[in-house]
Amino acid sequence: MFKIGEFSKLTQVSIRMLRYYDEVGLLKPADIDKFTGYRYYSVEQIPLLHKIIFLRDTGFQVAEISAVVQNWNETAMINFLNNKHSEIEASIKLEQDKLRKIEVAMKDMKGEDLSIRYNISLKTIPAYQILSLRKIIPDYFCEGMLWQELTELVESNSIRIPQNSLNFAIYHDTDFKEADVDVEVCVAVQELGESKDGFTFRETEPVETMACAMVYGPYQNIGPAYEAFAHWLTQHNQYKMIGQNRQICHCGPWNEENPQNYLTEIQIPVTSSHT
Known part of the structure; x- marks a missing residue:
């Protein structure tokens, strides 16, 4: 048996941490002298201490460490480590997103704004004959699922789509x-054609005045483009937003590997008080 100071030296773990592990129930002393209160540890406790340190250093919290050491077998460990791996990956992505936002803000503050200048133009949009699929989806990032469904329908039913169709x-x-x-x-x-199974053939309404902006680069640039619309509408207060926004992805992940080369067109219908 070793006093806590001796055990600390032998395991290279501070007395403070050993006392903490005792308090939270991860590693209780093998024995406590009932007269002096001295903590004593045994050599048999060293493997458990090594497990605790490993789990702590790989990001496990106290409650998680307790659950893992109580179920220390190969199958359980693989599940625990896979879950922690996914959690850390998600955390790293979140922190990287924060870093990118900070970097952009720093460049803007230095007068080195590299964001695209969004030029707003006005168009008249005609009516289109379309095949469409409309659904409630979890979020905007799930839009690709709808395009996949629509593509599969077109292919399975041999629907004739003009080359370079809109x-x-x-x-x-x-x-x-x-x-x-x-x-x-x-x-x-x-x-x-005939509408069926949630897929609809219809004709869209023409839009007399559509405010449009071309967004170059990754989809993260779309947010600033909407901000540009807000400034444009403030400067051209004769225009008011109406109807539903549209978005045309002229160049995206299906035909371009580099997100810097993506090209997205945002369309917002507006009406003028002068008309």
Whole structure:
């Protein structure tokens, strides 16, 4: 048996940490002198201490460490480590996103704003004959699932789609939503067919005045583009937003590997008080 100071030297773990592990129930002394209160540890406790240190150094919290050491077998350990690996990966991604935002802010403060200048233009958008799929999806990042479903329908039913046909998404919610968003993905067709199984052939309404902006680069640039719209609307206060926003992805992950080369067009219908 070793006094706590001796055990500390032999295991290279501080007395403070040994006392802490005792307090939280991870590593109780093998014996405590009932007269002096001295803590004594045994050599048999060293493997358990090594497990605790390993788990602590790989990001496990006290409650997690307690659960792991009580179920120390190969199958359980693989599950515990896989879960912790995924958790740490997600945490790293979150921190990297924070770093990118900080870097952009620092460049802006130094007068080195590298963001794209978003030029707002006005267009008249005609009516389109389309095949569309409209659903409530978990969030905007799940839009790709709708495009996949629509693509599979076109292929399985041999629907004739003109070469370089226009593809766009319509966002039917009246405001921005973090979850359960109402999105319709559309592809222009030469003729209308029979709607079925949630897929709809229809003709869109023409839009007399559509404010449009081209967004170059990764999808993170879309947020600043909407901010540019806000400034534009403030400067051109004769225009008011109406209807549903649209988005056309001219160049994206399906035909371009480098996100810096993506090209997305944002369309916001507006009406003028002068008309």
